[in-house]
Amino acid sequence: MTLVDSPNPDGSLSINDLDSLWMPFTANRAFKKRPRMIARAKDMYYYTPDGKEVMDATAGLWCVNAGHCRDPIVKAIQQQAAELDFAPTFQYGHPKAFELANQISLLTPDDLDHVFFAGSGSEGVDTALKISLAYHRVKGDAARTRLIGRERGYHGVGFGGISVGGMVNNRKHFGTMLSGVDHLPHTYNREEQAFTRGQPEWGGHLADELHRIAGLHDPSTIAAVIVEPMAGSTGVLPPPRGYLKRLREICDQYGILLIFDEVISAFGRLGFATAAERFGVTPDIMTFAKGVTSGTVPMGGVVVRKHIYDAFMNGPEHMIELFHGYTYSGHPLAAAAGLATLETYKSEGLFERARELEPRFADAAMSLKGSPHVEDIRTLGMTAAFDLTPSAAGAGERAFEAMERGFHEQGIMLRITGDTVAVTPPLIISETQIDELFGKLDTVFRTLT
Numbered sequence: 288m289t290l291v292d293s294p295n296p297d298g299s300l301s302i303n304d305l306d307s308l309w310m311p312f313t314a315n316r317a318f319k320k321r322p323r324m325i326a327r328a329k330d331m332y333y334y335t336p337d338g339k340e341v342m343d344a345t346a347g348l349w350c351v352n353a354g355h356c357r358d359p360i361v362k363a364i365q366q367q368a369a370e371l372d373f374a375p376t377f378q379y380g381h382p383k384a385f386e387l388a389n390q391i392s393l394l395t396p397d398d399l400d401h402v403f404f405a406g407s408g409s410e411g412v413d414t415a416l417k418i419s420l421a422y423h424r425v426k427g428d429a430a431r432t433r434l435i436g437r438e439r440g441y442h443g444v445g446f447g448g449i450s451v452g453g454m455v456n457n458r459k460h461f462g463t464m465l466s467g468v469d470h471l472p473h474t475y476n477r478e479e480q481a482f483t484r485g486q487p488e489w490g491g492h493l494a495d496e497l498h499r500i501a502g503l504h505d506p507s508t509i510a511a512v513i514v515e516p517m518a519g520s521t522g523v524l525p526p527p528r529g530y531l532k533r534l535r536e537i538c539d540q541y542g543i544l545l546i547f548d549e550v551i552s553a554f555g556r557l558g559f560a561t562a563a564e565r566f567g568v569t570p571d572i573m574t575f576a577k578g579v580t581s582g583t584v585p586m587g588g589v590v591v592r593k594h595i596y597d598a599f600m601n602g603p604e605h606m607i608e609l610f611h612g613y614t615y616s617g618h619p620l621a622a623a624a625g626l627a628t629l630e631t632y633k634s635e636g637l638f639e640r641a642r643e644l645e646p647r648f649a650d651a652a653m654s655l656k657g658s659p660h661v662e663d664i665r666t667l668g669m670t671a672a673f674d675l676t677p678s679a680a681g682a683g684e685r686a687f688e689a690m691e692r693g694f695h696e697q698g699i700m701l702r703i704t705g706d707t708v709a710v711t712p713p714l715i716i717s718e719t720q721i722d723e724l725f726g727k728l729d730t731v732f733r734t735l736t
């Protein structure tokens with residue numbers, strides 16, 4: 288077999304050329320019949336190959352918080368590619384990985400001070416789960432092997448992440464996954480919470496379910512609890528008031544580590560550097576990804592508290608302390624992109640901007656109450672979700688139609704999960720663009736069959 292030149296000298300694709308790519312988390316056959324193709328992007332907009340503007344209402348996949356193709360970030364990546372393309376971070380180092388770790392540790396609360404890099408959110412989650420298990424073992428508490436997740440949680444697609452995750456379609460095809468996992472109940476109850484702006488009043492008590500789970504397995508067998516501070520991919524479920532604080536207290540009572548999966552909530556989405564800061568609850572381990580490079584170069588990781596890092600720094604100094612890592616942990620391009628991204632967040636005050644825009648954004652989202660098919664609306668930070676009544680044609684059909692109509696007819700990119708439409712724009716969105724976004728969304732809902 289051999290590599291060939293592109294069959295089309297102008298680089299364009301014909302429809303048959305779409306066949307080889309098995310697209311991730313995509314209805315492949317529907318996409319290939321009617322592609323939603325993106326060719327370039329700038330600031331708040333994508334552009335199709337024929338130049339049509341598409342508003343990015345989703346920050347890509349919750350990652351492009353600084354907006355698209357921002358000059359300082361682009362330049363930093365270009366310069367880095369020319370200066371140092373790759374260097375191993377196993378037994379060697381390069382300065383920007385250390386510099387970025389320092390910056391991240393300054394953004395995370397309390398003594399969340401030590402950063403371990405991975406290549407994605409899923410790898411960050413696996414890293415967090417493995418560090419939790421290993422931590423108890425190095426402390427001489429090797430019986431703590433159970434991991435507790437939550438129904439409707441999303442923690443990426445590794446076997447660790449789908450085991451503690453709670454989205455049934457992500458789990459049911461993949462066998463028995465990790466053993467020794469249990470789940471807290473999810474926190475959504477439409478009767479109690481419908482059309483809540485911000486955190487619902489109802490549901491804080493659901494954290495007490497951890498007492499029941501601890502009673503069932505005995506607390507001494509539980510290593511860690513992992514939750515998203517705001518469940519995102521399941522359709523945006525803001526934490527009920529008091530819930531996270533209660534979870535923290537119960538974990539402390541039983542010596543269980545608390546992991547916040549902040550892959551989508553960190554770096555400004557909720558108007559703060561982290562959800563932990565917004566909610567005033569500090570986990571033992573925090574995952575991050577996406578917004579750290581504003582989606583430009585893949586990167587993920589975890590931040591751990593001092594006592595966790597210190598527990599590993601024992602034994603002969605020539606010995607590796609944690610047998611874990613990825614070839615691309617702290618990749619030079621990702622590190623350079625991360626530094627330029629954090630600088631952009633700082634110089635443009637984008638976290639504060641998100642905080643200031645939040646009421647305006649929530650008002651605009653809630654103004655769609657009463658639009659056809661809308662059963663519930665939830666908002667938190669620069670995030671909104673709309674539950675649509677499922678159509679008679681089947682679950683997910685109506686939201687799929689909304690995504691298609693949004694792209695082809697209204698020029699807006701939407702994110703769907705089941706029959707929920709989520710809206711999470713880049714944090715550079717202007718007030719006029721907020722009106723444009725929800726105006727388009729309203730039109731989409733009104734044209735649904």
Ligand SMILES: Cc1ncc(COP(=O)(O)O)c(C=O)c1O
Nearest residue numbers: 407408409441442443548550551
């Ligand atoms: C909370 C959470 N954790 C983990 C992940 C997985 O990240 P990745 O797709 O980069 O592996 C995601 C992705 O959306 C996420 O929302």
